[in-house]
Amino acid sequence: MPTYEPILLKNMxxxxxxxxxxxxxxxxxxQAIRKVLGKVSPADVTAVVxxxxxxxRGGAGFPTGVKWGFLPKDYQGPRYLCCNADESEPGTFKDxxxxxxxxxxxxxxxxxxxxxxxxxxxxxxxxxxxxxxxKILEQAINDAxxxxxxxxxxxxxxxxxxxWVHRGAGAxxxxxxxxxxxxxxxxxxxxxxxxxxxxTHGLYNKPTVVNNVETLANLPxxxxxxxxxxxxxxxPPKSTGxxxxxxxxxxxxxxxxxxxxxxxxxxxIYEQAGxxxxxxxxxxxxxxxxxxxxxxxxxxxxxxxFESVALAGSMLGSGGVTVMEEGTDMVWAALRLMEFFYHExxxxxxxxxxxxxxxxxxxxxxxxxxxxxxDLETLTDLCKNIAGRxxxxxxDAEVSPILSTLKHWRHEYVAxxxxxxxxxxxxxxxxxxxH
Amino acid sequence: xxxxxxxxxxxxxxxRYPVKRSALLPLLYLAQREQxxxxxxxxxxxxxxxxxxxxxVYETATFYTMLNLKPxxxxxxxxxxxxxxxxxxxxxxxxxxxxxxxxxxGETTPDKLxxxxxxxxxxxxxxxxxxxxxxxxxxxxxEEKLDRILAELRQTGSSSLKTGPFMWPEPAAAKAGA
Numbered sequence: 001m002p003t004y005e006p007i008l009l010k011n012m013x014x015x016x017x018x019x020x021x022x023x024x025x026x027x028x029x030x031q032a033i034r035k036v037l038g039k040v041s042p043a044d045v046t047a048v049v050x051x052x053x054x055x056x057r058g059g060a061g062f063p064t065g066v067k068w069g070f071l072p073k074d075y076q077g078p079r080y081l082c083c084n085a086d087e088s089e090p091g092t093f094k095d096x097x098x099x100x101x102x103x104x105x106x107x108x109x110x111x112x113x114x115x116x117x118x119x120x121x122x123x124x125x126x127x128x129x130x131x132x133x134x135k136i137l138e139q140a141i142n143d144a145x146x147x148x149x150x151x152x153x154x155x156x157x158x159x160x161x162x163x164w165v166h167r168g169a170g171a172x173x174x175x176x177x178x179x180x181x182x183x184x185x186x187x188x189x190x191x192x193x194x195x196x197x198x199x200t201h202g203l204y205n206k207p208t209v210v211n212n213v214e215t216l217a218n219l220p221x222x223x224x225x226x227x228x229x230x231x232x233x234x235x236p237p238k239s240t241g242x243x244x245x246x247x248x249x250x251x252x253x254x255x256x257x258x259x260x261x262x263x264x265x266x267x268x269i270y271e272q273a274g275x276x277x278x279x280x281x282x283x284x285x286x287x288x289x290x291x292x293x294x295x296x297x298x299x300x301x302x303x304x305x306f307e308s309v310a311l312a313g314s315m316l317g318s319g320g321v322t323v324m325e326e327g328t329d330m331v332w333a334a335l336r337l338m339e340f341f342y343h344e345x346x347x348x349x350x351x352x353x354x355x356x357x358x359x360x361x362x363x364x365x366x367x368x369x370x371x372x373x374x375d376l377e378t379l380t381d382l383c384k385n386i387a388g389r390x391x392x393x394x395x396d397a398e399v400s401p402i403l404s405t406l407k408h409w410r411h412e413y414v415a416x417x418x419x420x421x422x423x424x425x426x427x428x429x430x431x432x433x434x435h
Numbered sequence: 436x437x438x439x440x441x442x443x444x445x446x447x448x449x450x451r452y453p454v455k456r457s458a459l460l461p462l463l464y465l466a467q468r469e470q471x472x473x474x475x476x477x478x479x480x481x482x483x484x485x486x487x488x489x490x491x492v493y494e495t496a497t498f499y500t501m502l503n504l505k506p507x508x509x510x511x512x513x514x515x516x517x518x519x520x521x522x523x524x525x526x527x528x529x530x531x532x533x534x535x536x537x538x539x540x541g542e543t544t545p546d547k548l549x550x551x552x553x554x555x556x557x558x559x560x561x562x563x564x565x566x567x568x569x570x571x572x573x574x575x576x577x578e579e580k581l582d583r584i585l586a587e588l589r590q591t592g593s594s595s596l597k598t599g600p601f602m603w604p605e606p607a608a609a610k611a612g613a
Contacts, residue, residue: 015606078453090517090556093601100600121453128464128501129557131570136600164451169460169499172555186459186485188498204454248519248560255561255603290518290556320560322519336518340555346498 001271007233007242008217009258012101019136021143024104030149032223033111038157045116049219051227053240058084058175058212059289059318060393061306068117070199071207080203081114081122082184082210086168086175088127089289090340091320094244094256095213099126099133102217103140107150107163109216112223114161117209121162125180128169137165172344176392177210179346190348191392214244214319235262239305243316247273249323250280259304261316266300269323280325284408288317290337291397293404294330314404330409331416334401335363341398349390355382356398363402366413369420376413380406437480441465445484455485459495463502472503500554508543508550510588513567516553519560528564528576529553535585548589561603571597 011017011027024030036045050065071079083106087095098106106124114122126134141163144150152160166184168174174183178192181203202208218241222230231240239261245268248254252274259272265285269275276282284294287304293314295302302312309316324333342360347353362379365371383399390396406413438445448461462484466477473496482492496502503511512532516525529540532551536544540553559565562574573584573596580596587594 012602013606017606019600087558088556091519091560093558093560093562093603096558096601097603101602127558128499129567132572132598132600166451166457167460167464169464170501171499183460184457185454186456186495188495246561248563249522253604322522322560324522328522333518333522336516336521340517343555 002267004242004259006258007221008098008102008105008214008244009256011105012097017101019100019102019104019140021104021140021147024102024108028224029104029220030108032220033108033115033149034155036112036223037115037155037159042116042118045112045223048227049116049222052222052230053227053237054215054218054222054230055239055306056212057214057218057243057319059089059291059315061316064211064215067199067211068113068209070197071117071209072200075207078121078204078206079117079119080206080208081110081117081119082177082180082203082208083110083122083124083216084175084177084180084210084212085124085126085130085133086180087130087213088172088175089291089318089320090337091246091248091286091289091322092318093246093248094319096130096133097256098213098217098244099130100136103136104144105217105220106137106213107140107144109219110163111149111154111161112219113209113211113216115159117207119209120160121164123164123166123184123203125166125168125174125184127174128167130167134165134167141165171346172340173346173392173394176394179392180210181208188346190346191394193391234260235303235305235308238307239316243304243319245272245304246318246320247323248320249285250277250282250325250328251275251323252277261305262303262308264301264303265295265321268304268321269300273323276323276325278325280327282323283326283328284324284330284333286314286320286322287312288315289320290340291315291393291400292317293400294333294408295404296408314400329367330405330412331363332367334405335360335367337401338363338398341394341401345394345398349395351386351389352395352398355386355395358382359386359398359402366416366420369416369423371413371417371420373414373417375417376406376410437462437466437469437477438484440469449484456487456491459485459487459492460499463492463496467502472506506543506547509548510568511550511552513552513554513557515555515557515559515563515565515567517556517560519556520563520565523563525564528566528581531578531581535581549585559598559601562598568594568597572601574598 046068054064055061171189173179174189176191179189183189198208234240244258257272338360342356345356387396387399448458462481478492482489543550564576565574584594
């Protein structure tokens with residue numbers, strides 16, 4: 001099996017590495033920020049990040065340097081950086097590891113980003129359930145503050161950069177960047193209508209950048225080793241660097257694996273994650289978190305980069321790869337994800353709020369062998385009327401499990417409906433709006 | 436009153452934000468930590484501290500699943516039931532807990548020790564089935580582990596089986612696999 005040089009997981013792969021400030025510095029930590037602070041202009045730091053090709057690791061894959069470049073150049077008031085540590089896309093568990101095992105790598109990345117965009121204050125919005133992660137970050141920030149790396153006049157310069165931890169409280173939608181900002185302002189986490197974008201009207205209506213944990217953790221390495229080095233890894237020019245892929249489901253060795261983008265799903269699943277957990281064959285996999293449409297064994301040789309997965313009809317998303325073996329009921333699997341989306345719909349847009357309720361009711365009755373053939377048309381019709389008709393991408397996400405399982409495993413839906421018809425079960429009350 | 440008992444902590448929280456309302460979730464957490472859930476009196480007091488109306492506090496508090504608006508048991512068992520955990524047996528775990536404690540999801544044991552909740556994804560998909568008990572994660576659950584966790588919680592108030600700083604696979608295992 002080929003081995004790859006880990007970048008983000010390099011420190012924590014050393015046995016005994018605790019992620020303390022002293023250990024992080026022993027491995028060359030806080031050298032990148034020293035190299036740039038007051039010595040390289042913020043515009044040049046942004047240019048390096050653009051040149052590296054780094055794209056957001058949270059799900060959307062937007063080029064990081066370009067996002068920074070959208071901030072108004074002549075704006076004199078405060079600007080903010082928010083680190084999105086709300087990790088809540090089902091199938092994804094990488095940010096938790098990056099935070100708990102090497103917190104200073106993230107903090108150094110945040111300092112670099114703050115310097116590049118001119119932010120003196122930044123917040124780490126961490127999902128509320130990560131209590132341990134929040135404690136580890138608080139401790140790391142305190143240690144960095146004591147060392148003069150965070151706060152006023154950091155590293156002996158006249159630059160001020162503060163970092164605060166802000167805990168969420170259990171809402172998937174707060175991973176959406178504008179819902180995150182609403183939540184950080186003490187409100188319900190409802191996504192904002194865009195435009196305006198956070199780059200001009202973000203936190204407290206000020207220019208703001210929201211970047212994912214893994215995105216920020218890459219920055220020290222890019223500044224230390226250069227844009228060319230980073231751009232040579234993975235599948236240049238559009239998918240550069242490594243990704244920490246989270247493999248879950250029916251594999252022998254689930255877990256986080258950092259590999260260059262562009263290896264195949266076959267290699268990730270069968271070599272890194274040890275293949276299937278039993279002698280049952282692979283039936284289906286989700287390539288990039290619950291929002292990404294299901295793929296089939298025919299897609300195992302698709303490359304793990306943004307373009308290839310999109311071309312295969314799905315998305316690389318958050319890097320959460322969930323594997324299902326032969327015997328998994330695909331209608332049940334789609335229902336489980338639909339239950340998730342129904343629970344997490346924030347309620348702002350009616351297509352999503354009402355639609356998720358209808359979808360989950362129809363899916364439940366099909367799985368409970370109470371469905372009828374007309375339900376399949378209703379499902380498809382509903383999905384088409386939800387996707388693209390909501391303020392945020394949640395609407396597109398919630399229909400993907402149903403549409404993709406209908407596409408690849410329609411016969412399983414039909415079999416459940418035939419079973420219902422054979423048993424001559426009376427259809428229960430029609431779908432309504434009740435929750 | 437929180438303002439009398441936790442003045443320094445409240446001041447520290449307020450100092451982090453240029454706009455007071457941002458301190459709302461941290462203050463609701465503080466109230467919950469003190470009383471086990473967020474009481475109406477606490478919400479009114481927090482509204483006063485942040486110069487908000489009580490409905491503004493209430494509308495935020497009701498949006499977030501981690502804020503308990505009614506009392507829960509001393510140990511709040513929250514089992515993930517999302518697809519990734521369901522593929523590796525979360526429904527079985529929910530059944531075990533129900534049988535061992537004699538409660539259904541949403542219920543609390545008569546001695547007020549345990550509340551069972553079934554929740555959506557907690558971002559531990561590679562180490563399922565899993566549950567969160569108060570602040571701690573318990574992963575790769577088996578029936579034997581579950582028995583130990585419940586016994587230790589009853590006896591000492593905490594369990595040694597909780598997950599520390601997370602990494603999976605662990606470094607040694609990652610090496611063996613490489």
